[in-house]
Every structure is written in structure tokens, then in C-alpha cells.
Amino acid sequence: MSWGIRTNGNPTSKSPPALDISACIPIYRGYRLFGEEQHLHQLSTKTFNWLLNQTLHSIVGEILRLNEDPTVHGVALHLSENAYSSKILNAVKPEKDVDGVSDVNLGRLVRGDTYNCSVSPTASAVMELLEKLDGKKVLLVETCGPLEASLQCLLQRKGAMTMSCQWKTQQLQSKLHQADVVVVGSTKPKEIPVSWIRPGTTIVNCYPDFLSGKISLKLVGCSLIAESVSQNMVKTSERWIQSQQYREWNLHCLKLQPLSPVPSDIEISRGQSPKAVDVLAKEIGLLADEIEIYGQTKAKVRLSLLERLKDQTDGKYVLVAGITPTPLGEGKSTVTIGLVQALTAHLNVNSFACLRQPSQGPTFGVKGGAAGGGYAQVIPMEEFNLHLTGDIHAITAANNLLAAAVDARILHESTQSDKALYNRLVPVVNGVREFSSIQLARLKRLGINKTDPGTLTADEINKFVRLDIDPSTITWQRVLDTNDRFLRKITIGQAQFDIAVASEIMAILALTTSLADMKERLGKMVVANDKNGQPVTAEDLVFSSFLWLLYYLGCKFSFCIFQGTPVFVHAGPFANIAHGNSSVLADKIALKLVGEEGFVVTEAGFGADIGMEKFFNIKCRASGLVPSVVVLVATVRALKMHGGGPNVTAGAPLKKEYTEENLQLVADGCCNLQKQIQIAQLFGVPVVVALNVFKTDAHAEVDLVCEIAKQSGAFDAVPCNHWSAGGRGAVELAQAVRKAASQENHFKYLYNLELPIIEKIRIIAQKVYGAEDIELSPAAQSQISRYSKQGFGNLPICMAKTHLSLSHQPERKGVPTGFILPISDVRASIGAGFIYPLVGTMSTMPGLPTRPCFYDIDLDPDTEQVKGLF
Incomplete structure (x- = not known):
């Protein structure tokens, strides 16, 4: 681009050449970018006049408002000298700072990072007018604040020697006489004669009416500075467009040093220094205005992210489900976290975990928290398990x-x-x-x-x-x-x-x-x-x-971390009395953030017959997303229970059948694992079995389970030791999941929504649970008739049943057969979009056990730390 105006002083002339680039107008401009990305020149400007009596507070407030306005991509400030204030200059976001006046932009300029900073338009115009500065002496007169700092940096980088002074400086005449170039930032006092300026000196005037008298001058208008402002506007707009595109991850995972024996969950959580959540957010491509930080380790994420990344291809979608569990749980959350750690920290694959928010019910009841466990957990686990950001x-x-x-x-x-x-x-x-x-x-x-x-x-x-x-x-x-x-x-x-x-x-x-x-x-x-x-x-x-207004904040989901890998936590419906999955929004945003080759791992509550079935038939219908792989979590402990082992009771020591090798119990109990694999295959998705290994498991038992799982149709079956080793213990699982995700997917729903309500219930009961048929109570039949007449018959079904058995009877383990599934009542969640039958004596309000978890939970008044939470 040719700017084309330059004057070379004649040493014999008494008239110093003057370059007038003054543009000190007391206004600021917010501008918007219009058109497609290739039309960066199409800028719309808005001008706001500042009143003389406007307060500093009101000016800063207006600038902050423009900062948060997504339609404004830059703010240009043109201030008179008396209006300069560090509060005003630094109120403008660096990425919207067209004038280059913020400390951040000035710091980048000094460091030499000119690509990522905005340079003062006045300083840019001055530099455009001056050539061959190497060895020249440049005097800056009354160029204060950001302008002076920018000029000194730019001039010195061109090899010039710079001096600064005020009009009242005692050695002013001497300095003017020494200077080859004088850059003036304010009106010259009348008492200072023009004769003090050495003939041949180039004068760059940044302020109107610098010279007086009848000397003939060549003046350059304010077009240069206006052009520099325009150039900065385009530059900030280009940066804004780039910021709206997908950003490659620059994630630095935290190192783990697992101990043996493995300490308690809460000790492990406190022993790991978490990464600051704002640092993690930047590493995975989140913009500063897309998160609301809650303390050091958690934040809420704005839904505007979905709009910004709407054209980004989704990553791979993985569901973690499980076999019918014991009352202790089989570690789906732990597997979810361990898998994400393995993918990200050990295979260098972008990955996200999406979890449900824990309820106080199980946290203080029987099961305890839901942050995972051992070296595969969300930290700080106290904050995760106790309210998080208060959505519930x-x-x-x-x-x-x-x-x-x-x-x-x-x-x-x-x-x-x-x-x-x-x-x-x-x-x-x-x-x-x-x-x-x-x-x-x-x-x-x-x-x-x-x-x-x-x-x-x-x-x-x-x-x-x-x-x-x-x-x-x-x-x-x-x-x-x-x-x-x-x-x-x-x-x-x-x-x-x-x-x-x-x-x-x-x-x-x-x-x-x-x-x-x-x-x-x-x-x-x-x-x-x-x-x-x-x-x-x-x-x-x-x-x-x-x-909607009351719950608006809850729609921004929480964001936690472990081993430096990201976790979204949003929503927490139970799987036995609700649909049991984290939010669609969390999954959708995570799928955009990980990129096309990344993985999003989410969890469905309880066994595959409950949480996974509802994930496919309810959540996938609502989201339109198609899962790539199902990870089916099993444990030797649960399989022994299904093989005829004694009851597993929360709070009671395990019987010897669970702590000693017993291949027959394991083999007999694998019938439940086989049934859950078959349920997953009803939906046409590849299944990888993750055997969550405990220290009491024998190698022969582990090998037997993996072999039976593969023979039963699983794509692969691998032992997992993430609880004791972190992500390293789930590398084999991560590799199996990557291979399975590359397989052809034949995903399908279990039933057509247009079928009658009774028929949809029957399909789930027979194909998923293995029931011979269903039996409706008069109340259930009446409700079904009512909902059908009211036009709600085409909604999916959300069965509310016990999670401790494939049947409606918790004591029946393995794969029960020959039972009739009783439907005692039918309710409707029309807003959520499903009908939910209550199976047997299912209650929607759990009760506390004889010895709840809160017996062991306490707060140390000296350290202010929670004790006994797990």
C-alpha cells in the first residue's frame, strides 16, 4: 500500500517541513464487522460523543459494555490529553483495542509481538512518514502516555536515537537544535520561537495549530491516521474471525505419581495440585468471554460456544455403561475418567469427559460421591460432590x-x-x-x-x-x-x-x-x-x-479437571427413576471442542438395561447424536454375585467368595455380562468391555471374563487398572476404543415412536429385561388411556425400575426369566418429552440406610478441610 506523502527538508531553507497528522477528536467508536470473512473491509462504525461532564465511572462502564457486546469487534478511543486515564485505557479488551493503548498491547509491542498487538494509529502514521531513521536523533515533545511509549519502541527498533521532553524543559532549545526529527504532541507555546528549530529538521505534527507565523508549510491531512485506524480495525477483525474458528489444543497434562498402597480418594485429590481452570480453558480453545470462573478449579461455560463452533466437525462419541451393579457400584465414573486420562495424557488424543452432577442423596446415603476414585477422579472431589456450582x-x-x-x-x-x-x-x-x-x-x-x-x-x-x-x-x-x-x-x-x-x-x-x-x-x-x-x-x-429465568444460570454447565484433562459436569438425573444421563448441551459442546479426531466420553447410570437403553431411546432422539462405541464396565465382584455369590451389602465386609479365586462363580455370573452385550447390540453399536480390576481379583478370573466377553460378541475386552495407576492403567482400553470407533456403525432405535404406549413398554420389557410380558395395574391403564387421548402417545418411554436386577425384583440376579413385569403406575414428563412407567414398588424418594455415609463425614475446624468423604 502506498501512502505517498513524504517531505525532505532542504538544509538551506528557513522553513522546516511539517507533516500534520493531527486527529485528536474527543470521541470513541465501536464498530461491527459485516459480510463474509473475505470482505473484511465492510466495517460499520458507531460514534459515541463524550460529554464534557461525563464521569470516569460512566465512561469505563460504557467501554466495558462494548467489550461484552459480541457484535462489536473493536473499540477506538480518541482522547484529549486531560481525558487519559489508566482505568480508561485498560478498560478496553486487548483484542478490541484499536488504538493500542492498553498495557497488554503496549507490552506485546515492546516484546516484539507485533502480530498479536494493536499499534497506536498515530505512531503507525508517524513511522509511515519517516524513512532512513538509522542513526537519526528524534525528539518527542509532549507525546505522553501510550503514544510516547509506542513511538520510542518503534523508532528505536528502526535504529533512531530518541529523546523526550516537555515544552517547559530547560534544555529545549539545545535539544531542538540537535534533533533531525521532531515529533510534536501538543500546541507550541507562543513564547518559543520557530527559529529554535534547526533548518532541515523534519517536523511531524500530531496536534493542530503547532506552528504560527506566515511560513509556507507542506501539510499532510489526517488521512494517514484515519488509514492507520482503519488498518487496525481490519486487523482486530481478522483476529476476531480467527478466534471464532476452531483452535488446536495446546494441553499440558499434569504428571501423576501413583502410590502403593493406594491412599483414600480424598487424600489423592488433595495430593494433586490442580491446574487453574482459566489456563485449561485457554489450552483447549475456549475464549476468555466464554467462561465464568468459580474459584480456581471450576467454571461455567457459556452456550455461545456452540454458535461459534457450529461448522466444526464433531469428534467421536463414546458411552460408558455397565452390567447390573452391586449396591456398591462398579466404577463407571472411574472408567470414564481413566479412559479420558489415557486418551489425552498417554495417546495425545483430545478427549473430554461429560459427567452428571452428584446428588446429596447417594453422597450422604449409601453409595458416596460420584467423582470417580483412586487415581481416576475429578478434583477437587469435595467441591465436585458437595453442591459444585449449585445447579441442583x-x-x-x-x-x-x-x-x-x-x-x-x-x-x-x-x-x-x-x-x-x-x-x-x-x-x-x-x-x-x-x-x-x-x-x-x-x-x-x-x-x-x-x-x-x-x-x-x-x-x-x-x-x-x-x-x-x-x-x-x-x-x-x-x-x-x-x-x-x-x-x-x-x-x-x-x-x-x-x-x-x-x-x-x-x-x-x-x-x-x-x-x-x-x-x-x-x-x-x-x-x-x-x-x-x-x-x-x-x-x-x-x-x-x-x-426459565430462575434456572437460566443452571443451563451454563460446570467445568472441572483432573490430570489436566477437562470434564464437563451438567445435570444429574437418576437412571432408575429418570433417564440417567448428563446433558445434551455438554456433549454437543465437548464434541465441537475435541475436533474431528477427538473423543467425548459420557456415562449412563446403572446397568446397560437402564441407563444405556434410555441414552439411546431418549437422549439420542433429543440430541440427534449417534454414539461411536459403547464401553461396558464389569467387575469380577459383580459377576460373582450374579453367579450365585452371597449378597453384597453396603458397609459390610465382603464375604470370602469375593476375595478368593472362584472361577466357577465368575463363569456362571458372566450370563449377566453376555445379556448386557446383547442389549447393546440391539442398537447396532460396537461394544468394548472394560473389566475394572480390583486388588482381590485373580489373574485367571480376569482372563476368563475377557475371553467370555469376546466370545459373546464384544469387539474387545480389556482389564483396566486406572484406579491404581491413573491414565496409564487404561491405555489398553483407550486403544481398543479408538479401534472400535473406526468400525462401521449401524446405530438404530429400539422402537418406533408411533407405536402405542403399551407396545413400547412391552418391547423394552421383553427385548431388554427378558420379561415374558407386562401387567398393567388399573391405575396404569387409566393413565395410559388419558395420555393417549391428550396426544402424548408418541413420546419415548423412560422406565422407572430397580437397578439391582434385570427384573423388577432386586434379589433376582444373573439373567432372570419367566417373569411378568408389573407396571404399577404411569406418569408423564411432557416438557422433558417422555412417558415414565413405574415398575413394581419403585419409589421416587430414596431412604437412608441404617448407617449412612454422613456418619464418617466431618469438617476439621483447624484446616477447614472435609474429612471422610468418598
């Missing part, structure tokens, strides 16, 4: 507020006339009565196309104010994130409590694909029927928008 509590508040709204509406409708209700629902405020936007939406659903409250007829008012809820049909229960059996049924109000993670709001959070989708789903939630048998929704209660 937000669900509890939203759920119970809706329950209170239902009861309150019934009360008010029973005690007030139509007129009184209308006057309270649509009050006169400041002499004006008007509908809210939510009320207008309700009128539209009722077929009343009016916007003036004064024009409704008596019949229309009646329809508007009365929901006529039938109390006997209320299905919306209050929830609490605590195992409390005495809240299963309470006398006063004839109501009950469910555990918080059984709330439909939790299911909606896990299945939603966007904020708009979540708002729509919340509005569709059915809380009861009216006296005509029609469903009453949260939208009818004019409540859906408030629910």
Missing part, C-alpha cells in the same frame, strides 16, 4: 415454587369471583390496565385475540382467570435433594416429595438443546388436569418464563 439447588427452588403456585392458584380460584380474580391478575397501575406478554400468550392459546383488558367479555374473563385444576390429578410434586423416606407420603395436603434429581426440570435441563428449547419445554410441563380432563401446564399458570 436451583432446580429444587424452581420445582417447589411451581408446586406452591399450583396450590396457591387452587386456593385463590376457590375463594374469589371471576371479577375479583381478573382485577388482581390484571391490575390497574398508574391508571392503566394492560396484559403482560405472558398473559397475552395465554389469551392467544385460548383463542382470544384481544390485547385490551377492557374488551373481554364475561365468558372470556372466566376462561382467562380459571384453570379449574382438579386436585386429585396433580402430578407435580415437591422435591428435596435428600434421602428422606418419611416424605414419600405425608398426610397434610395428601402430597409427597420426590428427590430433586427426579424432578422433570432436571430431565429438561439434561435434554434441552438450547435456551429457546428449554423455555419451550418448561412451558409444556403438565402439572395436573382440569375438571374437564384437559392438561394444565406451567404455561397456563403463566409460570414458564419465570422458571
